[in-house]
Amino acid sequence: MATPVWPLLDTVPDEERLRALPPDRLPALAAEIRRFLVEAVCATGGHLGPNLGVVELTLALHRVFASPRDAIVFDIGHQSYVHKLLTGRRADFDRLRRRGGLSGYPSRAESPHDLVENSHASTALSYADGLAKARALGGEPDRAVVAVIGDGALTGGMAWEALNNLGAAPDRPVVVVLNDNGRSYAPTGGALAAHLADLRRGGAAQARRNLFTALGLRYLGPVDGHDTAEVESALRRARALAHPVVVHVVTEKGRGYGPAEADEADRLHAVSAGHSATGTGTGTGTVAAAPPSWTEVFGQELADLAAERADLVAVTASMLRPTGLAPMASRFPERVFDVGIAEQHAVTSAAGLALAGYHPVVAVYATFLNRAFDQMLMDVALHRLPVTFVADRAGITGPDGPSHHGMWDVSTLGAVPGLRIAAPRDTTRLRLLLREAAALRDGPALLRIPRAAAGPQVDPAARIDGTDILHRSPRRPLDVLLVPAGPLARAALEAARALESHALGVTVADPGWLLPVSPALPALAARHRLAVTVEDGTRAGGFGCAVALACRDAAVATPVLTLGLPPAFVPHGARDTLLTEAGLDGPGIARSVLRALTDRPDGPGLAAPATARSAR
Known part of the structure; x- marks a missing residue:
């Protein structure tokens, strides 16, 4: 008889079987889980390093606590793969992070064991605080509440707001599992990291009085996070205390x-699909000759700009390499500041730098920039400070799913007075717009760049009042004006060719700077029967809405059709697939335009505005 591929995983399909497994079999099970993760995640792509580090910890959690009756909340859910394995989803790992497949984060739609569908950091303790209050109000004190948070996420202000409340409520028995691996994406810095290092070195004597006990919580640890029996013992003690308690678990x-x-940079935090399970090859699953990403082009240009300007500094929130700041940090380390997972602090700290005469560039994922809206509004914009924000992974990001799509930045930040928002269509324009933003002295600017490889350059055919005209149908009436935002320019050009096959005249215009709306756009719209904006953000309050308002303010009667992402949480999947499903590829844009022209009460034969007729 053939030996089973996963002899132990096959015997523990659920928590009940796991709890019945003899303790001496747990090390072998942990090794099997690691082998499974390496093979599965290297094939599909996903977060590898964080999950390899929490195998024994997750086994202990599910042996001590009975999920979902006991609530287990993971902070930054990319460490939840082992949890998914132990709650009946092993067969789904072959479609991890693919359209219609297993999410790379906890997902309430997948399982009742996934209580919180989060991936933004520093939130789990607040969820746990609320859940514990609910248990008390409902007369269910025997239902445990556990929050698993990494040392990197503990740098976020929200985590300390929650600890402040938990420490003052001895009757709120939340078990805070501090997964201390010395890093979030990269090594954790700051005073907290130093304090945790002291606790690791000092052992029990140091643990009697520390930051957590000073706040009123109990403290257990430090515990070897790769010894399941030791972690189990600490968790059982924590539960028995019936008091808010921190269990300090040290993992790798x-x-x-x-x-x-061996990877000191990020311990293979994440790998792309096709990464070699043996660790050979590029280590990223990418082809060596692949074109550079938008992020790489930005990073190199910023480093070159910093060489020209001594006043240029950079700030990031624990994402130095992912946001492209590594080249500048290598050349000018004293001018690059990584503040940890603390976007709000990053923005107001940048405001302080600007007050002192420096020009900060804050590089952050677009989805995380939402967290610092108040700081951008009141700490930067109110003071008209010259801070440049670079929103990486703007629009559809792909396999990371709804929590990572950068689709709300224009809708939310468009309300900030004085904020200029740009979306380069190619990397040549990225370089130019970055320099224009860094040259501003009277207020903040935001550049949106996608998570994608840099495509071919799109050169303008003409330029009118600062707006690039990418295409104009020759010897045709001015029927449709297409105004794409940033990298959707290529899709708009494809749509223009399709519309021309229907005997329509099309102009494609790229303003570069989306907000405030250039006066050239209403003027161009007035010369066409229909104006169409195309953006990879939400339509509500987005770029298209701003163009429509600008047309109304300019008394331009041309109707404006706004195309963008739906008012919904877009699932995970390939970027191109999701854009196509939203109708934001060339054929989809063309179909929307034809439908709008056909469905108009006055039909496709609608007379052109007088200004357009006189120009023919």
Whole structure:
């Protein structure tokens, strides 16, 4: 008889079987889980290092606590793969992070064991505080509440707001599992990291009085996070205390996989689909000759700009490499500041730098920039400070799903007075717009760049009042004006060719700067029968709405059709697939335009505005 591929995983399909497994079998099960993760995640792509580090910890959690009756909340849900394995989803890992497949984060639609569908950091303790209050109000004190948070996420202000409340409520028995691996994406810095290092070195004596006990919480640890029995013992003690308690568990990111352990940069935090399970090859699953990403082009241009300007500094929130700041940090380390997972602090700290005469560039994922809206509004814009924000992964990001799509930035930040928002259509324009933003002295600017490889350059055919005309149908009436935002320019050009096959005249215009709306756009719209905006953000309050308002303010009667993402949380999937499903590829744009022209009460034969007739 053939030996089973996963002899132990096959015997523990659920928590009940896991709890019945003899303790001496747990090390072998942990090794099997690591082998499964390496093979599965390297094939599909996903977060590898964080999950390899929490194998024994997750086994202990599910042996001590009975999910979902006991609530287990993961902060930054990319460490939840082992949890998914132990709650009946092993067969779904072959479609991890693919359209219609397993999410890379906890997902309430997948399982009742996924209580919180989060991936933004520093939130789990607040969820747990509320859940514990609900348990008390409902007369269910025997239902435990556990929050698993990494040391990197503990740098966020929200985590300390929650600890402040938990420490003052001895009757709120939340178990805070502090997964201390010395890093979030990269090594954790700051005073907290130093304090945790002291606790690791000092052992029990140091643990009697520390930051957590000073706040009123109990403290257990430090515990070897790769000894399931030791973690189990600490968790059972924590539960029995019936008091808010921190269980300090020390783990190693990338544990048990040689290439991850040897990678000091990020311990193979994430890998792309097709990454070699043996660790050979590029280590990223990408082809060596692939074109550079938008992020790489930005990073190199910023480093070059910093060489020209001594007043240029950069700020990031624990995402130095992912946002492209590594080249500048290598050349000018004293001028690059990584504040940890603390976007609000990052923005107001940048405001302080600007007050002192420096020009900060804040590089952050678009989805995380939402967290610092108040700081951008009141700390930067109110003071008209010259701070440049670079929103990486703007629009559809792909396999990371709804929590990572950068689709709300224009809708929310468009309300900030004095904020200029740009969306380059190609990397040549990225370089130019970055320099224009850094040259501003009277207020903040935001550049949106996608998570994608840099495509071919799109050169303008003409330029009118600062707006690039990318295409104009020759010897045709002015029927349709297409105004794409940033990298959707290529899709708009494809749509223009399709519309021309229907005997329509099309102009494609790229303003570069989306907000405030250039006066050239209403003027152009007035010369066409229909104006169409195309953006990879939400339509409500987005770029298209701003163009329509600008047309109304300019008394331009041309109707404006706004195309964008739906008012919904877009699932995970390939970027191109999701854009196509939203109708934001060339054929989809063309179909929307034809439908709008056909469905108009006056039909496709609608007379052109007088200004357009006189120009023919």
